Amino acid sequence: xxxxxxxxxxxxxxxxxxxxxxxxxxxxxxxxxxxxxxxxxxxxxxxxxxxxxxxxxxxxxxxxxxxxxxxxxxxxxxxxxxxxxxxxxxxxxxxxxxxxxxxxxxxxxxxxxxxxxxxxxxxxxxxxxxxxxxxxxxxxxxxxxxxxxxxxxxxxxxxxxxxxxxxxxxxxxxxxxxxxxxxxxxxxxxx
Amino acid sequence: xxxxxxxxxxxxxxxxxxxxxxxxxxxxxxxxxxxxxxxxxxxxxxxxxxxxxxxxxxxxxxxxxxxxxxxxxxxxxxxxxxxxxxxxxxxxxxxxxxxxxxxxxxxxxxxxxxxxxxxxxxxxxxxxxxxxxxxxxxxxxxxxxxxxxxxxxxxxxxxxxxxxxxxxxxxxxxxxxxxxxxxxxxxxxxx
DNA sequence: GTACGCATGTAACTTGTTACATGATTCG
DNA sequence: CGAATCATGTAACAAGTTACATGCGTAC
Numbered sequence: 001x002x003x004x005x006x007x008x009x010x011x012x013x014x015x016x017x018x019x020x021x022x023x024x025x026x027x028x029x030x031x032x033x034x035x036x037x038x039x040x041x042x043x044x045x046x047x048x049x050x051x052x053x054x055x056x057x058x059x060x061x062x063x064x065x066x067x068x069x070x071x072x073x074x075x076x077x078x079x080x081x082x083x084x085x086x087x088x089x090x091x092x093x094x095x096x097x098x099x100x101x102x103x104x105x106x107x108x109x110x111x112x113x114x115x116x117x118x119x120x121x122x123x124x125x126x127x128x129x130x131x132x133x134x135x136x137x138x139x140x141x142x143x144x145x146x147x148x149x150x151x152x153x154x155x156x157x158x159x160x161x162x163x164x165x166x167x168x169x170x171x172x173x174x175x176x177x178x179x180x181x182x183x184x185x186x187x188x189x190x191x
Numbered sequence: 192x193x194x195x196x197x198x199x200x201x202x203x204x205x206x207x208x209x210x211x212x213x214x215x216x217x218x219x220x221x222x223x224x225x226x227x228x229x230x231x232x233x234x235x236x237x238x239x240x241x242x243x244x245x246x247x248x249x250x251x252x253x254x255x256x257x258x259x260x261x262x263x264x265x266x267x268x269x270x271x272x273x274x275x276x277x278x279x280x281x282x283x284x285x286x287x288x289x290x291x292x293x294x295x296x297x298x299x300x301x302x303x304x305x306x307x308x309x310x311x312x313x314x315x316x317x318x319x320x321x322x323x324x325x326x327x328x329x330x331x332x333x334x335x336x337x338x339x340x341x342x343x344x345x346x347x348x349x350x351x352x353x354x355x356x357x358x359x360x361x362x363x364x365x366x367x368x369x370x371x372x373x374x375x376x377x378x379x380x381x382x
Numbered sequence: 383g384t385a386c387g388c389a390t391g392t393a394a395c396t397t398g399t400t401a402c403a404t405g406a407t408t409c410g
Numbered sequence: 411c412g413a414a415t416c417a418t419g420t421a422a423c424a425a426g427t428t429a430c431a432t433g434c435g436t437a438c
Contacts, residue, residue, distance in 0.1 A: 001281065001425075008288045018389050028287055031280035038426050040391055062389060062434050080285060080292045084304040086311075087281040089222035090192065092344060094275055096219055097199045098337035101271045113275040120277075146289035149359050153283060153352075160351045161344075168340050192397080209417050229398050231419055253406050253417060388435075399424075407416070 002034050002042045007051065007076035010068035014055055017043050017064065030124070030154050051075055107172065114165050121158045128155060193225050193233045198242065198267035201259035205246055208234050208255065221315070221345050242266055298363065305356050312349045319346060 009015060009023050017040050024034050043066055046052045051072030055065040068076075098106060128151050135141050135148065200206060200214055208231050215225050234257055237243045242263030246256040259267075289297060319342050326332050326339065 001284070005284065008291070011288075011291060016389070017391090028284060031283045033279070035427055036389095036391075037393095037428070041426095044391090064390075076288075077291065077293075080288055081296050081300070084285055084300055084307075085282060086307070088224070088278070089280070089348075090278040091276060092222045092341055093192070093196065093219060094271060095337055095344070096341045097195075097202075097267075097271055099334055100199070100202060100268065102268075105272050109272070109275055116275075116277070143290055145359075145362070146286055149355070150283055150287045153286070153355050156351050156355055157280075157348075160347050164340070164344050164347055168336075171336070207417070208419090226399055227417095227419075228400070228421095232398095235419090255418075383438105385438090386436090389433080390431105391433105392429100392431080394428090394430100396427075397425090400422090401420100402422100403418105403420080405417080405419105408414090410411105410413095 001032075002038050003046060003051075004076060004079045005032065005034065006039070006042055006046065007068060007072050008080075010052060010066065011073070011076065014065045014067040016066070030120075046072065107169075110165065110169055110172075114162070114169065117158055117162045117165060121155070121162060124151070124155050124158060127151070192223075193229050194237060194242075195267060195270045196223065196225065197230070197233055197237065198259060198263050199271075201243060201257065202264070202267065205256045205258040207257070219341075221311075237263065298360075301356065301360055301363075305353070305360065308349055308353045308356060312346070312353060315342070315346050315349060318342070 005024060005028070006020060009020055009027075015023065017036070020043075021034060021036065021039055024032065043052070043064075047054060047066065049071075051069055052066045053069050055067050101109070131148065131151060135144065138144070141148075196215060196219070197211060200211055200218075206214065208227070211234075212225060212227065212230055215223065234243070234255075238245060238257065240262075242260055243257045244260050246258050292300070322339065322342060326335065329335070332339075
């Protein structure tokens with residue numbers, strides 16, 4: 001996975017490992033993250049395979065600029081052309097079992113997550129505004145259609161999640177029965 | 192991760208490794224999957240740690256029923272009580288780079304993914320209907336609130352994704368310029 | 383001159399997948 | 411009695427994280 005992210009970012013021009021990391025955080029950080037522990041070994045590997053190459057020309061000695069080679073570009077485009085698949089949404093796993101979580105904590109967690117969603121929604125909205133403005137000044141915005149649409153996706157996704165959580169929490173209101181046993185519980189039918 | 196899934200399912204009663212796998216597929220299969228290669232070693236590990244135990248009582252010799260132990264239950268509930276986090280949505284990664292994918296293939300891939308989404312939407316709708324009906328016959332549906340809401344989440348998620356993809360594809364219609372260069376392309380401004 | 387951000391890297395570990403290998407049970 | 415499905419397991423590999431270790435550049 002990280003190989004393709006690296007190659008994809010190098011499509012726009014040479015970068016250092018450190019630079020790649022910060023670009024990843026800024027651009028696809030919403031749904032993907034990389035650590036140096038995977039980044040640097042990946043760069044080494046890709047260079048050995050000839051997919052990327054080390055540029056010497058830079059002034060600094062401690063900086064390594066990598067550039068995309070034709071074989072790397074080919075490899076990236078091949079990956080890109082494979083059929084799309086949905087990936088796992090592991091955070092739903094916890095929700096699935098949430099009937100088992102006892103009540104004071106459960107409500108807190110839901111509220112906390114709700115806050116996170118709203119915060120991210122706000123941040124994404126800000127980013128979207130900036131990006132949309134920058135896009136206007138571009139001569140060929142058509143070339144960025146998918147990049148932009150991923151932003152839209154992120155936005156709609158958060159909206160959907162926020163709404164869903166809102167609905168879920170509003171059903172809860174005022175019902176402070178002591179839950180906590182969940183599906184398997186045949187006992188405690190009081191209240 | 193798989194440890195907690197196993198413990199969570201065992202909350203409802205003893206199961207075999209094989210049984211766990213099929214329950215996982217049927218229940219959380221929409222957003223999580225496990226292979227035997229991780230399942231069986233996990234069962235072994237959990238048993239060694241005393242989180243689960245092997246039941247002898249079963250007739251078959253080749254079947255191993257595992258049951259949740261108190262320490263396993265505790266461990267599961269502790270995990271469950273940790274704050275919620277959003278996980279990665281790696282399939283968006285490909286979309287992010289889709290400006291680079293050349294046109295005949297790109298359209299095909301989008302259409303293919305669209306078909307997958309609609310198919311899953313149909314399947315989930317069917318599941319939801321069955322589950323909703325089953326829920327009516329339950330004495331305490333409140334105990335399944337979160338399990339059910341995850342279904343709703345899946346449904347809304349697919350709806351959102353399907354709508355997003357629909358919007359994206361409709362913008363495309365009739366514009367068969369030869370794309371393929373994407374963001375980095377300063378050339379080919381014809382058409 | 384020192385603190386902070388830029389910059390690179392490795393080793394141990396974690397978690398999971400794929401492919402293989404094998405045997406029991408059940409149903410037609 | 412043969413095929414499908416139930417059922418368990420391992421070995422090799424893949425991909426990544428965390429924690430550690432180090433050094434350069436520069437702005438105050």
